[in-house]
Amino acid sequence: MCGIVGYVGDRDAAPIIVDALVRLEYRGYDSAGVATIHEGKLYVAKDAGKLTEGGEPTELQRKLRSLPGKIGIGHTRWATHGDPNEVNAHPHVDCEERIAVVHNGIIENFMELREELESKGHRFVSDTDTEVVPHLIEEGMKEGKSFFEAFVEAVRKLEGSYAVAAICVDEPDVILAARKESPLVVGLGDGENFLASDIPAILPETNRVIPIDDGEIVVVRKEEVKILDANTLEDVTGSKEVQVVEEDPHKLERGGYPHFMLKEIHEQPEAVAKTLTLERERLFEMAEELVKGDYSRLCIVACGTSYHAGLGGKYATEMIARFPVDVQIASEFRYVTKNLVDEDTLVLAISQSGETADTLAAVREAKERGATTIALTNVVGSTITREVDHVIYTHAGFEKAVAATKTYTAQLAALYLLAVELGRHMGEITDSEAEEYLRELESVPEKLERILSWEMERELAVMGGRYKERPNWFFIGRGPGYPTAMEGALKLKEITYQHAEAYPAGELKHGPLALIEEGVPVVAVVQPGGVYEKMLANVEEVKARGATVISVADESDDIVEEHSDHVIRVPSITEEFSPIVYTVPLQVLAYYMSVARGIDPDYPRNLAKSVTVE
Numbered sequence: 001m002c003g004i005v006g007y008v009g010d011r012d013a014a015p016i017i018v019d020a021l022v023r024l025e026y027r028g029y030d031s032a033g034v035a036t037i038h039e040g041k042l043y044v045a046k047d048a049g050k051l052t053e054g055g056e057p058t059e060l061q062r063k064l065r066s067l068p069g070k071i072g073i074g075h076t077r078w079a080t081h082g083d084p085n086e087v088n089a090h091p092h093v094d095c096e097e098r099i100a101v102v103h104n105g106i107i108e109n110f111m112e113l114r115e116e117l118e119s120k121g122h123r124f125v126s127d128t129d130t131e132v133v134p135h136l137i138e139e140g141m142k143e144g145k146s147f148f149e150a151f152v153e154a155v156r157k158l159e160g161s162y163a164v165a166a167i168c169v170d171e172p173d174v175i176l177a178a179r180k181e182s183p184l185v186v187g188l189g190d191g192e193n194f195l196a197s198d199i200p201a202i203l204p205e206t207n208r209v210i211p212i213d214d215g216e217i218v219v220v221r222k223e224e225v226k227i228l229d230a231n232t233l234e235d236v237t238g239s240k241e242v243q244v245v246e247e248d249p250h251k252l253e254r255g256g257y258p259h260f261m262l263k264e265i266h267e268q269p270e271a272v273a274k275t276l277t278l279e280r281e282r283l284f285e286m287a288e289e290l291v292k293g294d295y296s297r298l299c300i301v302a303c304g305t306s307y308h309a310g311l312g313g314k315y316a317t318e319m320i321a322r323f324p325v326d327v328q329i330a331s332e333f334r335y336v337t338k339n340l341v342d343e344d345t346l347v348l349a350i351s352q353s354g355e356t357a358d359t360l361a362a363v364r365e366a367k368e369r370g371a372t373t374i375a376l377t378n379v380v381g382s383t384i385t386r387e388v389d390h391v392i393y394t395h396a397g398f399e400k401a402v403a404a405t406k407t408y409t410a411q412l413a414a415l416y417l418l419a420v421e422l423g424r425h426m427g428e429i430t431d432s433e434a435e436e437y438l439r440e441l442e443s444v445p446e447k448l449e450r451i452l453s454w455e456m457e458r459e460l461a462v463m464g465g466r467y468k469e470r471p472n473w474f475f476i477g478r479g480p481g482y483p484t485a486m487e488g489a490l491k492l493k494e495i496t497y498q499h500a501e502a503y504p505a506g507e508l509k510h511g512p513l514a515l516i517e518e519g520v521p522v523v524a525v526v527q528p529g530g531v532y533e534k535m536l537a538n539v540e541e542v543k544a545r546g547a548t549v550i551s552v553a554d555e556s557d558d559i560v561e562e563h564s565d566h567v568i569r570v571p572s573i574t575e576e577f578s579p580i581v582y583t584v585p586l587q588v589l590a591y592y593m594s595v596a597r598g599i600d601p602d603y604p605r606n607l608a609k610s611v612t613v614e
């Protein structure tokens with residue numbers, strides 16, 4: 001979604017804000033803007049467009065950088081209300097251009113507020129919901145309130161979700177901000193302070209951060225940060241923990257790779273290895289607790305790629321631990337399936353960002369019904385970690401590209417550890433079988449290194465270029481091959497804009513086979529194991545109808561070749577864990593096809609990294 005930033009200190013604010021916005025661009029990139037205060041005057045620059053193109057600063061970025069002043073706020077937008085254009089870009093200002101506001105989220109009652117303000121003579125210029133905020137503050141100040149009092153009153157009138165920040169020329173040394181259901185952190189510097197939607201935006205400036213909670217107001221000055229309860233205005237600063245973030249800020253750069261996505265694809269061996277090592281003990285304990293807790297069901301809730309990881313976890317848990325797992329899309333769960341949840345249910349919410357609105361809502365619904373909740377997330381201090389009973393982390397490091405890659409394989413690693421330990425504690429597998437599974441998991445990073453070899457990458461790049469104009473793709477799989485097919489199709493559609501559908505291969509005859517004709521690409525996930533023969537039959541079925549078949553298969557498979565136009569060979573892995581290996585070449589294929597189609601895979605159109613609205 002949108003990203004917001006604030007700075008107050010002794011340095012020029014605009015360049016610091018713009019650099020942070022560039023780091024935040026994964027949250028939204030259809031427009032951007034900055035407002036600063038200098039010598040009693042408000043400066044605002046904004047427009048549609050991105051801040052960087054092909055790694056180079058754009059004209060818009062240069063314009064925003066040039067604003068004068070030591071205090072300011074900035075915004076990178078993912079449009080919800082109003083087209084992405086200059087007028088709708090943030091910051092928004094009041095009638096007198098004395099107050100500027102940036103906002104992430106959706107103000108649900110903005111129409112009523114706008115009508116009321118218009119009837120009092122306020123002039124609106126944009127189609128956004130955000131514009132009501134500077135006018136509400138202006139109205140309060142006209143009634144004699146201070147900037148702070150007017151801001152608090154404005155915030156209390158807002159319904160919906162927001163992380164909002166404001167500056168005003170009448171008080172040129174303070175940024176006021178508030179949060180409800182949209183992420184916001186304060187960064188602490190020496191003689192300067194920062195605000196941002198996410199920690200990585202300000203990490204090169206400071207690693208001391210305070211995550212802001214819902215219902216809090218923040219007053220940021222260069223020498224002081226105060227956090228207040230928005231209802232009571234009680235000062236709660238003393239109760240907030242200052243987190244020291246250990247992540248290396250250099251890892252936030254592209255490090256010689258042309259795109260963040262390719263860099264993150266290559267970071268998968270490390271992400272998986274770290275997750276397997278650092279989370280092992282925690283997952284073992286958790287498995288023990290789960291077995292003791294005697295839960296009747298495990299329900300996984302997630303969206304998008306995290307949902308596919310959940311499906312991968314389901315297959316492994318059901319195959320290894322023989323424990324039933326229900327995987328639900330969070331936006332469906334929160335309205336329908338929630339009614340089946342009770343104290344006997346264990347709800348595992350998977351969200352790399354820990355901020356996805358639907359997943360958070362699903363967790364809240366589950367808690368209300370008495371379920372025990374666990375989060376599997378990549379972001380320390382994210383909202384989800386503060387709402388659940390237990391947290392498991394993936395140790396993938398910050399993921400910037402919109403398309404999830406390393407967090408997906410790290411999620412699978414954690415879910416597989418849990419599956420093995422559950423199996424052991426439930427007596428479904430012996431200790432030596434468990435050890436065998438664990439050895440298999442430990443071999444995954446090295447297998448991923450092999451897939452990411454230069455030769456393999458080149459082969460996939462050639463394939464991506466060759467098939468880049470094929471508009472309709474099918475991905476098929478059975479058993480654990482099915483989540484692989486789903487994730488492969490999602491990667492392809494989100495970054496190449498070609499249509500791709502995933503099907504359990506057994507479903508082909510029930511409809512989609514009608515769409516297979518000469519030259520339609522079908523990616524078949526043909527892992528060895530219980531469904532191998534059946535998959536070969538499905539491959540044959542589509543081949544006979546003219547499909548171009550690209551199979552992903554075990555390196556020792558010498559049968560599948562006869563049935564396929566291309567075979568992507570991957571190192572051997574037990575069927576239960578196959579998604580963690582088989583998905584990786586499909587990420588690489590989608591990446592190279594995206595580049596061949598002239599698309600920037602890091603910033604696919606219409607998407608944003610962290611979906612903080614419903």
Ligand code: F6R
Binds near residue numbers: 350356610611
């Ligand atoms: C796809 C992708 C999305 C996310 C989804 C959930 O590449 O990244 O589908 O997986 O928006 O996000 P998280 O995991 O942050 O809850």
